[in-house]
Every structure is written in structure tokens, then in C-alpha cells.
Amino acid sequence: MEPSSANSGFIQSQPVLRNQFHDDVSLNRIVKLFLPHSLLEAVGPEIAELGEQVLSQEIFDWITDSEKNQPYLRGSGRDAFGKPKSELVVGEGWRKLQEFGFKKGVVALNYDSDYGEYTRLVQFTRCHLWEGSCANTLCPAAMQDGAARLLQRHLNAGSRPADHRVFRNAYDHLTSRDPSKTWTSGQWMTERTGGSDVSQTETVATYDPYPDGSTVPRASAEEDLPLGPWSISGFKWFSSATDSQMTILLAKTQPGKGVSAFFAPMRQYNPSLISATGQRGGTELNGVTISRLKNKFGTQSLPTAELELKGMRGWLIGKEGNGIQEISTILNITRVHTTVSSVGYLGRGIAVAKAFALVREAGAGRGRRLPLSTHPLHMRTLANLTTDYHAMMLLVFYTLYALGLDERASSSGGSQKAPIAKLRPPPNLVAPLLRVLSSLHKSYVCENTVPAVFACMEALGGVGYLVNTESEHLNLARIFRDACVGAIWEGTTDVLAGDTVRALKHPAMGNQCVEAVDWVVTRAGEVAVAGSSTVSPSVWREAKTTMTTAWQDLKDQVESKSQAELLPEARGITFRLAEVLIGSLFLVDVASSPGREVEAMCLRYLVKKRFLDESILAGLDQTLELDQAIVYGRGSVNSVTGAKL
Template sequence: MESSGANKGFFQQEPILKNQLYDDVVLQRVIKLFLPSGVRESVEPDLARFGDSVLSPAIFNWITDAERNLPYIRGNGRGAFGKPRSELVVTEGWRKLQDFGIQNGVVAFNYDTDHRQFSRLIQCVRLHLWEASCANTLCPAAMQDGAARLLQLHLANPKSHLDSVQRRVFQDAFDRLTSRDPATAWTSGQWMTERTGGSDVSQTETVATYSPLDVSSGSQLADMERNIPLGPWLIKGFKWFSSATDSGMTILLAKTEPGKGLSAFYAPMRRYNADLISATGKKGGYELNGVNISRMKNKLGTQSLPTAELELAGMRGWLVGEEGKGIQQISTILTVTRVHSTIASLGYLGRGLAIAKSYALVREIGIGKGRRVPLWKNPLHMRTLASITGEYHSMMLLTFFTIYVMGLEEAKGKLRNVQSPLGSKLTPPEKHVTPLLRVLSSVHKAYCCENTIPQLYGCMEALGGVGYLVNSETEHVNVARIFRDACVLAIWEGTTDVLSSDTLRALKHPALGKQSLDALDWFVKAALNSLSGTVEAVAVAKEWDTLKLRIETESQESLLAEARSIVFRIAEVLMALLALVDVKINGGAEAEVMARRFLAKKNFIGDKTDSSKGTVDLDTAIVYGTGPADASITVSKL
């Protein structure tokens, strides 16, 4: 018998990742549930191409580079002769990944295509495919998307009362935010967090003063080539978290007068300075717009992302909306960025499952008496992966239902005359769209971003010890990196507790709370009718009635301690009904099993333990979408 060595003996075959558009059976079910067949057929070639390209060797090389060579401030913030100098340096991998996303329209798709109410949903399918390969470049892209939506609303609304100069400034920023040209495109920051309050922005210490400039002077331009002036507001303060320090612009909150509330401002990150002198003596150039990078943040995850503390020392900006109404402006951005956060968490989980599935196909285990079988033939392992897949399925349904409603809200007045497979009975009427979205925008993020973390850990555990390693040398199976990055998603854009409190506040709002509660009630009743009052649907509806009564009759103060459990239960009610609807519309024995297990696990129905011989095959079908005999070779199609 020959011994093993460093370069001889057994070497585990590497898992192979397939295009997740076809390999991810949950993603396929979601696409079929929400997108009409004609729309699916028209976008499938582009989605398939994109799904292949995000798994290319170049992408994984750029990820490794972005993770290894972290962003830093050149000279620790000073030049050779001691003069302050805020120059952020990011690696080539980061820049290449960001350019790839821009060129492929990960943000622009929602603004330069014409799928009406389905544009946002298709965009999010593309985001889902890209998330685990983007090395966090979709974080600034999320804020870019939110800022684009905010400016789009102001440019389209006559009540915004934009003068000709401000309209030109906003239009220029919007064009950059929605561009597919990396040379001109901008990402955006979203500066709210300060040392005083974290998520409590009421304690903001940043101050904006109205102090107009003489725009006839070329030295007062944000962009000389485009003749874009700097804003009339002078902004000073300190922002404790900037997760897009390399962005082209930002939307930020600041106080203007005591007691007037917070206001929102748009500010470019750079400005033209005619007095700057280059190293070769050339006069004129661009500098940061009154921003000093204080220090970079050292984080558990998202290490490739340039996160910094920023001092605003005379930043020039433009007021967005009415003075003192900044929270309303930021809420528009948050609706978008929270969807991005949840799509990120689910994109990570989808990739984690893809890695675990592919590993199970190539890994063999001993079963006694010298016999060995592929890991995917182990009933316990398949049950574990099927359980993770079931949780993933339910969260995908909730999230994409939210995105579907969001698409309806964004396309008001220009809906296409074509129905989603959900049908008219499960598509909220116009009066319920905005109130429903008001609640869903915090519910989906609170539930999914928290609950994907243990599921993603399960994917890491499914690889054993190698899953715990930061496999940068084999980047496509580096689930540890993905797990590390996923942890922040339950924190930024509102922690789970903050979002739970926000949801409770929205449902108990004296003027608008009843509208949101009625919208939720409408969906529960519509789903119950659609499902013809099955035993399972009735059980879920009864749970909702009990929950709704508590929300209606108890005070906000008495419910606050249980806000998290209330929000999670609302999410579980919606997921249970959507799972049953998915079974009815898309069919499949594996979907029935997933729905039944979910309802039992969440205590809607009694636990009926699967004990039949065929459950191993069903578990395999849940995970792979195929039977055990051909799991390694069959590729399902949309």
C-alpha cells in the first residue's frame, strides 16, 4: 500500500457551478409564478447569458483581488509634505466588478427598459444572479438605484417646483445614475448614520446653511465640462458610516433650523477647482466636494467595500423636496435599498445552496462494510438540504411578492395589459398597492435578512471543514466569504428590531395604519378564495384573524416588546399562503411537500412526519428538481 503525500494520494474533485437561472429550482418557480410567459420568453436569453457571465473565471479572479487588496487612504490622509489629502484607493478587481455591473445594467435595467410593472422584478432576478459574484459592488449600486428612483420622482412631479438650473442638475445626476457607460456612470452614497443615534436619525448633528454661490464663476462648478453648478447649501458635519466612499454623489440628511426637522440633500462627491495645480504644473482639476475621509472602517465582512467615516467641511449640495421633510425623501430610497438587501441575502443563500448541491454530487461517503456512495444519496444529508431549500423557497416568495407590488406602485398609470400568473384576483387593486408596500418593505427585510444567516451557515456546514475555509484559491466554492458578508444584511438599512418597530408604527398609525392593515387583510382573503378554502389555507387565515385582532385592539406600547414576533408572524402568514398559491399555479409534488413542511414547522397545521419510502426521492427533487438517478446530469429549463 502506497502512502499519501502532499502531491499524491486522494484529491477531492472540485464542485462545478451551473448557471443558476436553470440550476436554482426555487428561482425558476418564482419566475414562473410572477412573470407572464411572454415576458419570460422575451428576457430568458439575456438572463441566461448573464447567468453564465457571472460565473466566468475573470469574475472570480476579480473577487479574489478585491478581497485580498482592500481599499485604503493613500498616505494615511496626508501628502509627503504633510498637507491633508483624502485620496481613496480601490483595487482593480473592485473597479472591474463595478464596471461589469454598470455595463450589464444592474441598475439601469429598471429605467431604460419598458417591461412596465415587471421591470423591477426582472431587474431583481438579474440582481439575484449577480449578488454572490459582485464582491459587494451591489451595495453602492443599491443606493444608486434608490437615488435614481428619488430623482426620477422629482423630475416627473410638477409639484417639486424645480427651477431650470436645479432641473438640469437633477437630470444630469439621474442620467449618470442610470447610465451603462462606466466612464460616466455614478454610484451613490446614502449618508444618514451619525455617532449620536445610529438608526435614530433625529439626533443628526450635520447642519446645512443656505448660502448661494455666484454660479457665473467657473470655480463654482461641480462639473466644468457639463457646466453643472454646485448647490446653494453649505453642509457641515460628520457621517459615521459611508458604505460607498468611491461614489459619484450622495443623498444625505442634515438639519437646517432648530425645530424644523431633517432635510434631504443631493451633493456630488467632487467639484472643479480652477486653482488646483497638478504634479506637472497643469492648472485646474477635480477635488472632493468639501469631504475629508477621516478613516476607513475595519469590518467582519464586506471587506472589499470602501466604508469610511467622513467629515463634511463645506460640502455643497441641493435641497431635495421640502425643507424639514427629509425623512419622506429617504424613505423612497429605503424602499429600494431594503429590497436590494433582501435580494443580496437570498442571492447569497441561493449561491450557498448551489455550492452545497454541487459538492454533494462529487463527494463520496462511507456507509459501512467498505461501501461508498455519493453524498447526495445520503437520506439525512438530502433532508438537511431540502429543509434549507424549503426556507429559501418561502423567503423568495415573500421577497418577490414584495417586488411585484413594488413594480405595480412604480408603474402606476402605465401598466401593461397582461396579467402575472398570479392573476387579477391576487394582484392588489390600486388602492391597496401603496399601503401594502408600506408594510411589506420592512417585513420582508426584517424576516429574510435575519433568517438567511442560519440557512447559509447550514450550506457552509454541508461542506464540512472545507466549507469553513476562506477558499480564495478556489473562489467559486468560497461559501465562507459569502456567509461573512451576509451577516451585515440584518443590520444595515435598519436592524431587525428597528424594522419591527417601524412596521408596528406603520400598522398603528392613526391616519394610515388601517389602510395597511386592510391591504394585508385583502391579500389573505383573496388568497383564501383563490385556494378554495382548503384546510391549510383556512388554518393560515384563522391565524391572521387572531393576529389582526391583536394589532387592532392593543396599544402600540403594549405590543412593542413583541414587535419582532408580530412581524415574523405576518411574514409567515404571507409565506404560507404564497407557498400554497405556488402549489396551485405551478404544481409539483415537491412543492406540496415544501408547503406542508413549512406550515407544520410554523405551527399552522399539525406535524405529519414524512415516513414513506418515497420521501428520499422527494427531498432530492426539492433540492435538485430531478430524481436521484439523474441529479448530476439533468439541467432543468424555464
């Protein structure tokens, strides 16, 4: 017997991550369900290439750099002589990751490509792969996307001539793939009076146009674009894109007018500025002072700040008092980005847990040791985790599908339809369905991915709890910290659950929202499988019946009670509604391409969520081989044992 040392004895083999576009069994199935075959063949190679690139050592080095060299204020906000000077400094890794995302068009694809109703699905499939490696750069990209969509709507509707040139310039920057031109955007709503409650906004905008004949300040030396005629002052409590080039913000204008939305460049050109080398002219913040940077539990590479505004110059978007309506366009996009980030983190977590299980052995009693990939208990745990992941992916991607239908209402979607087109709602129900899904999917998914990502971290044992910057591809501690924010920003779980109830009870649109959900559940039951080689037809009939019954119970509850009576139960109602929709989508998924793995996941989910009795599982295949197939895919090879799964 030889004693071990720091460099001898047993040393665990390094887990190897594989391209998730090919290796993620759920993602692989999801894209086949939601994208037409011809489109998937066309875009698949480029997405697969992205899946490979996001796992490169260069990317992981940039992640580590962005975490170690976190944003800071130069001189803590003052120059050497004590003069206030807000200069934000971000690290090289952060900048490189942002540039990578710009070049890959993580936002631009939705605006410079046209895949019809499937465009958003293609965009967010790519974001899903990028999320685990982007070190939070997709956060400002989310607001960039939302701002682009808002400005696009106003440009298409015919904005005021004075604003059109400014809006067009900003839109072109937001949708560029050239890192030297691309802008991100802030989204400033949150103040000390309340997070998602913007009615008490203390920021004030005053219409104060420059006098005729005066020199109007410009946003930059290169572009002859004037700063806006509105002067905006106030204090914003959270800004998660402090290094952006523009922002969309809320402010009050006149008493009784409510809240309005504004576009404002982050910087302005000052010809009197003198650089360290004596050169005259440069840009400075446009009436903005960075009060301090936030010290956060997670998303530490992301510069989040408190901002004081004094005379920030901007442009009114839309009509005075319509700010909440205008900002909702951005929120619909940023909430989708947040939810995609949550399942993206979970997808990466499962990928790491799978890779670890292939190289790690554990005791199995009587001196036996088994690779975790052949350990019955561990594989059942990972299979159940994969089932929950797949369930949430169904809800998220159906929401993306509804978003694509809403944004491209006139699109035919091409000659070939995806299997999910069986659940394409009538045109009059698309907007009501999206109104429900936009709050519901984030409330449910972002809350439930947090314990799921923790389970992935736990699956690595003690090494999972370590901040593995030396092996960044295994750093689930970082991913867990960052995943926790999903249930908080862009509306907490309770805020969004309350919003879901408001949608269902809305005096003008509520009946249509209920009708839209009713259509989805009914239609899913019509296309669901009648049976399969491994499951009795009676089981699927029962599943369809219980799905309909559960929805009818919720519908009766919503229709029989007032909004005030429903509010204390909003979280339970929202989560149950999410489970009904997921169960319905699972049935359609099984119908589109039956197989024992997806059938097992579907039935396990329905049993777990109390739609079916647990006794149904007793007569079904519950073998280790099935669990391995759910996690790794049918026919995959266990690199440790060489045995086919």
C-alpha cells in the same frame, strides 16, 4: 498499501457550479410564478446569459483581487509633506466588477426598459444571479438605484427650475449603462448619535448662495453645472459608497424645522490644483474629508468610511423638514436590494452545497460509502434548506411585485398576466401593502438567511470553513461574512420590526395596511388548491383555515393594543405575520402549478411554522427521491451515480 503524499493519494474532485438560472429549482419556479410566460420567453435568454457570465473565471479573479487589494487612503490621508489629502484608492477587481454591473444595467434596466408592473421583477431576477459574484458592488448600486428613483420623482413632479438641470444631469448619470458616465451614490444618514434614528442628526446645512457676479464653482471641468447654494457641515459615521460621484444626505437647517434632504456632488473642480507632472486643474472632494476607513467583519472589498463635512456644497431636495419622507424613497429601494442580496447569497450557497454533494462521498455504515447526493440524511438537510429558501423567495418577490405595482400604477402590465396576478391587490391597497412589506420582508428574510448560509458552509465540512480564494467559486466563508450585514444595515431586525408595528398602527394609514394584509390572506385562500393527486383535499382546507385563523389572531392583537404595548412583541408579531404571508403565497404557488415537490415544501413549511400538525406528514411521500427532486429538480441526473433523480 501506498502512503499518500501532498500530491498523491485521494484528492477530492472539484465541484462544478452550473448556471443558476437553469439549475436553481426555486428560482426557476419563482420566475414562472411571477412573470408572464411571453415576457419570460423574451427576457429569459439574456438573463440566462448573465447567469453564465457571473460564473466565469474572469469574474472570480476580479472577486479575489477585490478582496486581496482592499480600499485604502493614499498616504493614510496625507501627502509626503504632511498636508491632509483624502484620496481613496480601490482595486482593479472592484472597478472591473462595477463596470460589468453598469454594462449589464443592474440599475439602469428599471429606467431604460419598460416591462410594466413586472419591470422590478426582471431587474431583481438579474441582481439575484449577480449577487454571489459582485463582491458587494451591488451595495453602491442599491443607493444609485434609490437616488435615481428619488430624483425621478422630483423631475416628474416638476422640480424648481434652478434645480431641474442639476437633478436631470445626475439622473442621466445614475441611469446610464456606459461605465465612463455611470454614477453611483452615497446615502448618508448614520451619525454617532444613532444608527437608524436620524432625529438627532448633528449635520447642519446653511443657505449660503454665492454672491451675484461671483464665479460659482463647478462639479467638474467637463460639465458646466454649479455647486449648490447650501453649505453643509457635520460628521457622518458610516458611508458605504465612499467612491461614489454624488450623495443624498440628511442635515438640519433651522431650529424646529426637522431634518432635510440634500443632493451633493462628491467632487468639485479646482483650477489651481497641480498634478504630479505640473498640469493645472483637477477635481477634489467637495468639502469632504475621509476621516478613516472602517475595518469590518465582512464586505471588506466595499469602501466604508467616516466622513467629516466642512462646507460641502449641495442642493435641497423637496421642502425643508421633509428629509425623512424624501429619504424613505431611497430606503424602500435599498432595503429591497439588501433583501435580494440576502437570498442571492443563500441561492449561491445552496448551489455550491448541491455541487459539492454530487462529488463528495461519506460513510454510510458497514464500510459503505455514498455520494452525499444519495445520502438520506444529507439530502433531507438540503431539502429542508431549499424549502426555507423557497419560502423566503416567495416573500421577497411578492414585495418586488408590490414595488412594481406602486411605481407603475398606470401600467396595465401587458395583455398576458403572470400567475401571481391572482394576488394583485386593488389599486387603493398597493401603497399600504408595500408600506407593510418594505419593513417586514427585510426584517424576516435578512435575519433568517444568515443561519441558512452558514448551513450551506457547514454542508461542505472543513473545506467550507476555509477562505477558498484559490477556488473562489467555492468561497462560502466570504459569502457568509458578507451575508451577515444584511440584518444590520438599512435598519436592524428590531428597528424594522418596530417599523412594521408602526405601519399597522399608523393613525392615518394603519387601517389600510391591515386591510391590505387581510386582502392578501383572504384572496390566497380563495385561489388555493382544493386538492391534488398526492394530498387529500381536507389537508388544503385545513391549511387555508389555519392561515386565516393565524392572521385573525394577529389582527386582533394589533387592533386591541396600543403601539406602546405592541412594541416589546414587535419581532414576534412581524415574524409571525411574515410566516402567514409566506404560507399564503405557498398555497398560491401550489395552485398555480401543482406538483409533489412544491406540495411537499409547502406542507413541510406549514408544519415547521406550526400551522399544521406534524402528523399530516406521516401519510405523505417522504422518500430520498423526493428530497433529491426538491434540491436538484425532477428528472435531473446525478453525475456521480448516473441515476435519475
